[in-house]
Amino acid sequence: MSVKIPLTLACGDYEIVRPLKEGVVKPDGIDLTVLTSMDSTTRHWRFLRNGDFDMAETSASSYVVARDYGYELNALPVFLHRRFRHGFVYINTSKGITKPSDLIGRKVGIKSFLVTAGHWMRGILEHEYGVPHKSIDWYAELDEDVDFVPPPGLRLNRLPHDKSVETMLAEGEIDALIHSSLIKPIVNKDPRVGRLFPDYKAEEQAYYKKTGIFPIMHVLGIKNEVLAQHPWVAINMFHAFNEAKAIAMKRMENPRLVPLAWYREAWEEQEEVLGKDPWEYGLTGKNRHTLETLAGYSHEQGLTRRPMPLDELFVDLSQGRKRGDEFRI
16 A cells, blocks of 8 residues: 655635645645645745745745745745736825826835735836836835845835734825735725726736736745655646646636626636636746746845746756656656
């Protein structure tokens, strides 16, 4: 009887991982425990700082910096979370901010500087709208997933732990906020808070049409010690993630599963704009372009000391194809 190795995976509770979580998909040779109850901030911190899990969905921008600073990690080209970010730039409506260039010289809040949502938007604001990241005073609410040395000229301020960037925005202590989620003032329709891009969906579609980038938020981190002991784990997990995603996408084609009146229409619109598999895994041409852009922003913003090539950041899936009595790829 073959022996399976026990491994832990921490990730979001997504439809595309449900078949793995429920055991419908079983990665070959692995007894997998899937943990989905943590919020992203906790999960990223525990994996990057403490190494609490064998594998974990983790912040893409924090991971790039962690690798530059020598953390004993690698990553699979599996991207469980993507999101366009224009709709998550919020403004205080009394500050006279009507266009991106109005952010120059302003106080802008962030959860932390390495949060991937803010990382993407800093790059987009700089390259697409002419707003240099060093022209803004940044106010970070949380400590970073990875300690890094702020580069010269970066105006980064750490807030005391009793301060909330959402409250500060509503009360006018900061002028704008780049966040990873919908914030309470927006959900509650607080008139003091609005969006920098009111028609953010149109901005995001125009950005995709121009660049071909559907921003990758998270990568799938894996400990080096797991790869050293069992190099075949990488390819087996990659196949399992792909199988789980295929099952999920087939299931989600059915509009009866979702309590939305025009769900099927939204599904078809996504296919028309982004193609059949916008959540594709692997270092495909589109994914390479997206990841090279993200890693390029890291170096451009002084977060990494050198450009980080993708072949250093991701496991070579052609390696570790060992056949034995117990494990088969």
